Amino acid sequence: MSLCLEARQLACEREGRWLFEGLDLVVRSGEILRVEGPNGSGKTTLLKLLAGQLSDYHGELFWKGVPFGKVREQFVANLLYLGHSPGIKAGLSPLENLAWYQALCGERGSEAQRLSALEQVGLEGFEDVPAGQLSAGQQRRVALARLTLTRRALWVLDEPFTAIDRQGVAALEAQLAAHAAAGGSVVVTTHHALSASSAVRCIQLG
Numbered sequence: 001m002s003l004c005l006e007a008r009q010l011a012c013e014r015e016g017r018w019l020f021e022g023l024d025l026v027v028r029s030g031e032i033l034r035v036e037g038p039n040g041s042g043k044t045t046l047l048k049l050l051a052g053q054l055s056d057y058h059g060e061l062f063w064k065g066v067p068f069g070k071v072r073e074q075f076v077a078n079l080l081y082l083g084h085s086p087g088i089k090a091g092l093s094p095l096e097n098l099a100w101y102q103a104l105c106g107e108r109g110s111e112a113q114r115l116s117a118l119e120q121v122g123l124e125g126f127e128d129v130p131a132g133q134l135s136a137g138q139q140r141r142v143a144l145a146r147l148t149l150t151r152r153a154l155w156v157l158d159e160p161f162t163a164i165d166r167q168g169v170a171a172l173e174a175q176l177a178a179h180a181a182a183g184g185s186v187v188v189t190t191h192h193a194l195s196a197s198s199a200v201r202c203i204q205l206g
């Protein structure tokens, strides 16, 4: 798995204010890039941009050295983006939510895989409960089950530790480290202090 996400001279303006300007960054295989900054500094906006979700920005984005516009399909096929909110359907069960995500990604997957992914995030016994009845941390865990289920090289994760208990935080940190060690890449925002690791680099906004 060899990959490279690069931003050159990235700038984004909101409501007449530059959130960031002249931002250069590179994320390669085996790296975890942590985006830090106070509330409102532009972390979510930057992650959306790096995930190809926004078009109103200045600068250029490259995937494996090729401008985004020319490799959009390949880029999306390598990307797993988990946004700021868990983004799950309240009326669907965790199992149904995962099946829905898989359908969106054009993946078939099996019920056995989905059950295993839910078990790995500690949701055994909650597979068929409407997601709207789950706690905030459990809802976040449904979203995090996608990290196991959907095999993608580049993870872009916006505050994935939100509402997660101490044990879950440790497990997720280990999962991020294992993904990087296996040659994947992670871009993550978190107000949580990540354990020191040579794979983790930080950029500061604001």
Ligand SMILES: Nc1ncnc2c1ncn2[C@@H]1O[C@H](COP(=O)(O)OP(=O)(O)OP(=O)(O)O)[C@@H](O)[C@H]1O
Pocket (backbone or CB within 6 Å): 014, 015, 019, 037, 038, 039, 040, 041, 042, 043, 044, 045, 046
């Ligand atoms: N679509 C938009 N239209 C107008 N303003 C926006 C839009 N998106 C974001 N902003 C503004 O840009 C600023 C940065 O927002 P963003 O969500 O990126 O910050 P953040 O660093 O992720 O904050 P937090 O730590 O609170 O999650 C905020 O002031 C926000 O109001």
